[in-house]
Structure formats: structure tokens, C-alpha cells
Amino acid sequence: MSMSTPELRKLWKQYGNAHDKAFEEWEKRGFCGPANLPPFPEVLRGMTCGAQTRAGTPCLQRGIYRNGRCKLHGGLSTGPITQEGKKKSSLNWKKRKMFTVEKRTP
Numbered sequence: 001m002s003m004s005t006p007e008l009r010k011l012w013k014q015y016g017n018a019h020d021k022a023f024e025e026w027e028k029r030g031f032c033g034p035a036n037l038p039p040f041p042e043v044l045r046g047m048t049c050g051a052q053t054r055a056g057t058p059c060l061q062r063g064i065y066r067n068g069r070c071k072l073h074g075g076l077s078t079g080p081i082t083q084e085g086k087k088k089s090s091l092n093w094k095k096r097k098m099f100t101v102e103k104r105t106p
Helices: 005-028 083-104
Strands: none
Touching: none
16 A cells, blocks of 8 residues: 655654654653653655655655655745844845955955
């Protein structure tokens, strides 16, 4: 039985949640005795990110996060949300632009 990438990512998340729950229980016991962690599913061994790259091929990165994606395809930044964050962001742009203009002048 072959599973598609979304199904594998869902299984990856379930395994991660079960692992965290077992670790928390072990921590509550004061790290005494065995950890009773769930076994790693064989179907997830060698799992890759699978996101579509610019070349149109699937990403082959193996180091993936809890969401099932690699560090390059984990998701987009939402950007600044608060007024303070937006103000800081606009100031950073101005600093960068001033630096490049100063650098170009002889």
C-alpha cells in the first residue's frame, strides 16, 4: 500500500503529537523508568518534503519539521501585523536603501 504525500504528512504529525504526549508523561514521572515512546512508523523512514520546487520537481529534503515540510518549504511569513511591526519594517527598508545609496557614491 503506497500512501500519498498528504497522508504521510498527516501520519508524521500524528506521530509527533503522540511522541510529545509520551515525553510529557515521562517528564511528569521525573524521567524515571523507560520513556514509553511510540515506535517510529516504517512507512515514514526516508520521508522527503515533497513540495513542488521552482523546477517543477518534488523537493527531496529529508530534514523536515512537524508540519511535514523542510526549512525551505515550511510556509510563508505573514509579515508584520501590528502597527509597531509595520513601522519597524518600513524603517528597515529605509535604512537599507540609504546604505546602498551611500555605498554607490564615490
